[in-house]
Amino acid sequence: APLSADEASLVRGSWAQVKHSEVDILYYIFKANPDIMAKFPQFAGKDLETLKGTGQFATHAGRIVGFVSEIVALMGNSANMPAMETLIKDMAANHKARGIPKAQFNEFRASLVSYLQSKVSWNDSLGAAWTQGLDNVFNMMFSYL
Numbered sequence: 139a140p141l142s143a144d145e146a147s148l149v150r151g152s153w154a155q156v157k158h159s160e161v162d163i164l165y166y167i168f169k170a171n172p173d174i175m176a177k178f179p180q181f182a183g184k185d186l187e188t189l190k191g192t193g194q195f196a197t198h199a200g201r202i203v204g205f206v207s208e209i210v211a212l213m214g215n216s217a218n219m220p221a222m223e224t225l226i227k228d229m230a231a232n233h234k235a236r237g238i239p240k241a242q243f244n245e246f247r248a249s250l251v252s253y254l255q256s257k258v259s260w261n262d263s264l265g266a267a268w269t270q271g272l273d274n275v276f277n278m279m280f281s282y283l
């Protein structure tokens with residue numbers, strides 16, 4: 139089911155607390171999933187601790203986290219569905235072309251949620267709202283992957 143307006147505002151409120159920590163978020167995801175980092179031609183085989191301080195890393199972190207921000211901004215309003223579908227369809231097509239499997243998307247998702255849990259005050263209703271929102275987004279992505 140699409141997110142209710144209340145669920146969407148829970149998701150947005152918590153996301154707003156971390157969304158400017160782009161580098162920190164991508165670092166957390168790569169640290170937990172070296173196999174994801176290894177798929178990036180420009181990062182593969184490099185030292186994450188060094189990479190973390192580079193402009194190239196910041197640029198990429200900004201793109202990925204910025205994409206999540208765009209999606210989160212569109213949640214909870216059925217009028218935004220076509221826009222969301224367009225963004226997700228393009229993103230899935232880019233990643234399909236790069237040979238990224240669903241299993242890695244699921245790893246990414248799990249790390250994103252554990253990052254949030256470590257940074258914002260978590261509770262069952264917030265968790266349920268994120269689960270529903272991410273189920274919707276990932277189901278849509280997987281239908282194009």
Ligand code: HEM
Pocket residue numbers: 174175177178179198201202205206229232233236238242243244246
């Ligand atoms: C989970 C495994 C993933 C892998 C291995 C992966 C890999 C990649 C690679 C190799 C690039 C191209 C980097 C470049 O050459 O500059 C890229 C770009 C990008 N990725 Fe991912 N990605 C993953 C998941 C995600 C997720 C979940 C999102 C969104 C939440 C995302 C958003 C983006 C965006 C916005 C770009 C830049 C635009 C583009 O080229 O598509 N990626 N990704």
